[in-house]
Amino acid sequence: MTPTIDVDHVARLARLVLTDEERERFGRQLALILEHADRVREVAAADVPPTSHPIPRANVLRADEPGPSLSHEDALANAPEAEAGMFRVPPITEREEEG
Amino acid sequence: MTALCDRTGHDLAAALRAGEVSAAEILAATTARIEAVDARVGAFLTRTGDLAARQAATVDARLAAGEAAALPAVAGIPLALKDVLTTRGVRTTAGSRILEPYVPPYDCTAWERLAAAGSVLVGKTNCDEFAMGSSNENSAYAPVRNPWNLDTVPGGSSGGSAAAVAAGEAVWALGTDTGGSVRQPAALCGVVGLKPTYGLVSRYGLIAFASSLDHVGTFTRDVRDAATLLSAIAGHDPRDATSLPEPAGDYVRGLEDGVRGLRVGVVEEWLSMEGIQPGVRDAVSAALDRLEGLGASVVPVRLPHADYALSAYYLIAPAECSSNLARYDGVRYGARAAGAADVVEMNARTRGAGFGDEVKRRIMLGTYALSAGYYDAYYGQAQKVRTLVIRDFEAAFGQVDVIASPTSPTTAFRLGERTGDPLAMYLSDIFTIPANLAGVPGISIPCGLADGLPVGFQLMGRLRDEATVLRAARALEDAIGFAARPPLVAGLPA
Numbered sequence: 001m002t003p004t005i006d007v008d009h010v011a012r013l014a015r016l017v018l019t020d021e022e023r024e025r026f027g028r029q030l031a032l033i034l035e036h037a038d039r040v041r042e043v044a045a046a047d048v049p050p051t052s053h054p055i056p057r058a059n060v061l062r063a064d065e066p067g068p069s070l071s072h073e074d075a076l077a078n079a080p081e082a083e084a085g086m087f088r089v090p091p092i093t094e095r096e097e098e099g
Numbered sequence: 100m101t102a103l104c105d106r107t108g109h110d111l112a113a114a115l116r117a118g119e120v121s122a123a124e125i126l127a128a129t130t131a132r133i134e135a136v137d138a139r140v141g142a143f144l145t146r147t148g149d150l151a152a153r154q155a156a157t158v159d160a161r162l163a164a165g166e167a168a169a170l171p172a173v174a175g176i177p178l179a180l181k182d183v184l185t186t187r188g189v190r191t192t193a194g195s196r197i198l199e200p201y202v203p204p205y206d207c208t209a210w211e212r213l214a215a216a217g218s219v220l221v222g223k224t225n226c227d228e229f230a231m232g233s234s235n236e237n238s239a240y241a242p243v244r245n246p247w248n249l250d251t252v253p254g255g256s257s258g259g260s261a262a263a264v265a266a267g268e269a270v271w272a273l274g275t276d277t278g279g280s281v282r283q284p285a286a287l288c289g290v291v292g293l294k295p296t297y298g299l300v301s302r303y304g305l306i307a308f309a310s311s312l313d314h315v316g317t318f319t320r321d322v323r324d325a326a327t328l329l330s331a332i333a334g335h336d337p338r339d340a341t342s343l344p345e346p347a348g349d350y351v352r353g354l355e356d357g358v359r360g361l362r363v364g365v366v367e368e369w370l371s372m373e374g375i376q377p378g379v380r381d382a383v384s385a386a387l388d389r390l391e392g393l394g395a396s397v398v399p400v401r402l403p404h405a406d407y408a409l410s411a412y413y414l415i416a417p418a419e420c421s422s423n424l425a426r427y428d429g430v431r432y433g434a435r436a437a438g439a440a441d442v443v444e445m446n447a448r449t450r451g452a453g454f455g456d457e458v459k460r461r462i463m464l465g466t467y468a469l470s471a472g473y474y475d476a477y478y479g480q481a482q483k484v485r486t487l488v489i490r491d492f493e494a495a496f497g498q499v500d501v502i503a504s505p506t507s508p509t510t511a512f513r514l515g516e517r518t519g520d521p522l523a524m525y526l527s528d529i530f531t532i533p534a535n536l537a538g539v540p541g542i543s544i545p546c547g548l549a550d551g552l553p554v555g556f557q558l559m560g561r562l563r564d565e566a567t568v569l570r571a572a573r574a575l576e577d578a579i580g581f582a583a584r585p586p587l588v589a590g591l592p593a
Contacts, residue, residue, distance in 0.1 A: 005467055014421060014466040015428075015443070016459060017451030029521055030464055036522060037468075039410040040480045043487065050482030051489060053311045053341065054297045054538025055562065060340040074204035078432035087430050092442045 005030050103128035104267040105588065108176045108324040111270060115158070115175050116167045122155035122175030125270075126219055129177040132267045133221065136587060141243045142263040144182050145190050146222040151177065154219040161217070173331045174217030179269035181260045182223040183230050184315070185304040186210055189220075193306045194228040194238040194256075197433045197453030207304020208339070209273055209315050209332040216331055221269055224259030228455045229424065230275050230308045232256045233283060233527040236518055237457040244514070245288060246585035247552050251511035254284030254527070257318070261288040264318045267588055271328055272318040277308050278412055279507070279531025281316035282543040286506035286555020289545045289583065291572070293317045293325040294531075296563050297538030298343040300329075301336030309419035310341070312412075312535045322544065322573040326350040329565065343563070350565055358393050358574045361567070364400030364499030369530060376509045378549025383505045386546040386556045389578045390503070395571070400495040400502060404487040408533045411488070413525060414468045414481035415536075420458075421465030427453065460521065485536045492537045496561045501571050504530045506543040506555030530557060540565050542572045545581040553583070 007027045011018050018026065072085060081088040103111065103125050114120045130148065137143055158175035161167075180186065183193045185203035192198045206214065214220070227237035235243040235258030243258040245251040246266040253262040257274025261284035264272050274281045276294040285292025293316050300315040307313060317328045327350075334347030365387060370380055387397050429435035429449030430442075436452050439445035454462070468477040495502060507527050517524040534541040539559050546556035556575070560568035 005463075007463070010463050010467045010470070013470060014462050015425075015447040015450055016454070016462065017447045018459070022456075022459070026460055026463055029460060030467070033413060033460075033464060033521060033525075034467075034477075037410045037414050037464075037477065037481075039407055040414065040484045041476065043404060043407050043484060045483075048483040048486050050479060051485040052482060054489065054536070055341075055343070057298075057341060057344075062337040070204060075431075077204060078201055080429060080433070080435035089430055089442045090439050090445050 005034065102132070102267060102591070104132045104177070104270065106270070107320045108173070108270050109327060111176055112172055115162065116170070121162070122158040122219065125175060126151055126155040126177055126221070129221055129267070129269065132591070135591060136246070136266050137268060139244060139249055139587070140246055140262050140266050140268070141241050142179070142224055142259040142266065142268050143222040144192060144194070144225050144240055144259070147189055147220050150189070151219045151221050154217065158217045158219070171216035171331065172327050173213055175219060177221045177270050178213060178218045179222055179224045179260055179263045179272040180210055180220060181226050181257050181272070181274045183226060183275055183306040184210055184273060185306065186220070186223065189223065191223065191306070193230070194226045194240065195453065195455070195458070196239045197427050197449070199434055201432050205304060208301035208336045210304070212332050224257070224263055224272060226259055227256035228458050229306065229420070230256040230277055230280055231420070231457045231461055233279070233524050234512070234517065235259065236514065237455055239455050242514055245511045246587045247289060247511065249587070251513055251552070252287065254287035254507070254511065256280040258284050260318050261285050261290060261292065264288070264290045264320065265585055271320070271324055273332070274316055274318055275305055276314045276316045276535065277312045277416060278535050279528035281318065282531050282541055282555065282557060283507045283527055285318055285543045287511040287553065289553030289581070289585070291319045291322055291325050292543045293329060294534065294541045295329060295333065295565055296343070296540045298341050299333050299347070299563070299565070301339040301342050303336055303338040307423040309416040310423065311419060312416055314535070322569055322576050323351065323354060325542065326354055326569050348566070350569055353566055354570055354573045356570050358390060358395040358571050361395040361501065361571055362499040363387070363390050363395050363397045363571070364495055364502040365397055366402050366405065366502065366504055367399045369504050372508070374508050374526065375505065376549060379505050379509060379554050382547035382549055382554040383556055386575060386579060387503060390575055393574055393578055398499060400499055402488070402491040402495060402533065404484060404491050405533050407484050408488050408536055409525060409529055411481040411484035412532045412536060413464070414477050415485065417461040417465030418468050418478050419465065421462045421469065424458070424462055488533055489537045492533070492539055500560070500567055502559045504557045506530060506557040510549050510552035510554060534559050538562060540568050542568050544572050544576050546579055547581065548583055
């Protein structure tokens with residue numbers, strides 16, 4: 001069975017604006033890829049632990065020594081918009097309807 | 100006579116020290132080659148001629164001051180870097196529109212180490228967008244063409260780095276390998292591609308795609324250069340928490356020790372697989388015969404879960420990608436879509452306009468695989484398959500020292516041939532993906548031609564056992580004596 005994917009829902013979660021053409025095409029292609037990926041369910045048994053990293057390392061710490069880091073100027077140099085030493089973005093909170 | 104830009108790094112290093120040639124002359128030959136061929140190949144997104152000239156002059160000044168003995172092995176040798184590796188003050192796009200204006204404020208560790216050792220950077224190479232692809236056709240800028248046949252792809256995602264080294268536009272190059280993105284383009288372009296053990300080379304400054312699978316790797320003209328370049332970039336880096344704790348070794352040592360008594364495993368199902376090009380199978384079989392002739396024993400091994408590796412990879416890599424690429428939100432760097440009423444709309448419009456098809460597909464796939472109700476069935480299950488693939492390798496490496504296979508099932512395919520069919524494209528990496536899931540080292544060396552195009556031979560080894568992989572590759576390379584040149588380059592004056 002070909003899995004179905006709710007393209008609009010996933011695009012909203014992924015914060016992607018898609019065109020109608022993309023919605024149709026990705027829906028079709030993702031179903032095919034998922035059908036192939038679905039094979040992972042044929043093998044793995046309940047007693048197999050998952051692996052998230054090929055060479056697991058835990059509690060990786062470095063010495064807590066102060067040193068130079070990215071300057072304020074460098075950090076803002078690539079900002080699409082900056083103002084008063086900060087990143088500037090469109091409004092975050094919902095605005096009241098005008099008028 | 101071979102042009103300077105077509106010689107190996109170790110050969111040029113010796114010539115530099117003997118006073119036969121200057122770093123400026125090597126750079127001039129390389130620059131002339133770029134100007135002669137890159138309009139057709141398209142290997143570079145950004146060229147760094149002024150920086151290269153300064154770096155070459157520094158090396159020449161040190162040679163003039165009698166410091167030849169203290170000069171690192173990579174000094175004065177023209178290098179190209181895949182454009183997913185950050186370079187301070189030099190635009191780094193990851194092949195994406197969303198990073199078109201990005202000028203990193205920091206160097207990746209691999210380049211920082213090479214620069215400190217006197218390496219000469221000639222430019223940043225084209226690649227599939229965010230390293231997602233197997234043909235370089237997912238670059239947002241332009242496709243790269245294979246120097247062996249300009250109607251075919253160079254492979255991907257590090258296609259520009261592979262093509263540059265094949266065409267003499269750099270003596271060597273760095274790329275990245277998440278599912279085969281160094282080894283597969285190396286195979287398709289007839290050069291040597293090495294993906295070391297996970298964590299051996301720092302990922303600091305590697306623009307992240309799938310962090311548990313991403314590796315920095317090398318493109319070179321021979322195995323000795325691969326060992327040399329790896330020695331210069333490997334070793335612990337406190338800025339990458341997954342970096343292996345031990346210091347780097349000298350990977351050139353023991354390179355010529357041969358393969359007598361070495362046990363080479365072959366996954367027989369892979370060689371008899373449907374979809375493998377007959378010319379690829381023949382060249383790989385001939386190379387296996389040569390290994391036996393050199394005193395190695397070739398025995399069958401099984402990787403029973405390798406069949407499922409591709410499926411697991413196309414859940415794990417997109418899942419990690421969907422998380423890593425969340426950072427491209429139009430706030431701190433990169434492009435921003437104009438005219439949005441609020442920040443969420445700005446994020447979504449920026450991403451919709453800034454990412455190409457394959458990146459969007461993988462973000463969607465990963466978001467889906469991680470979403471509520473599907474996480475256990477897809478991502479969780481894929482992680483279990485990953486465990487089984489690792490166990491397969493552990494069992495196989497109990498019986499053999501290295502595992503040999505074709506690098507890719509086919510030689511270079513034609514531009515446009517697979518762009519409409521993502522699954523067909525994904526199959527290019529069927530033999531390279533298992534090593535990324537397990538983190539084990541792998542190398543591709545050219546083992547012959549099939550219908551005029553290079554065939555890659557892959558050797559994989561135990562975790563941290565680059566030495567054996569390189570030694571076996573070096574012995575085989577010597578026995579094969581692959582000396583063919585891309586027609587594009589063969590016609591040029593030396």
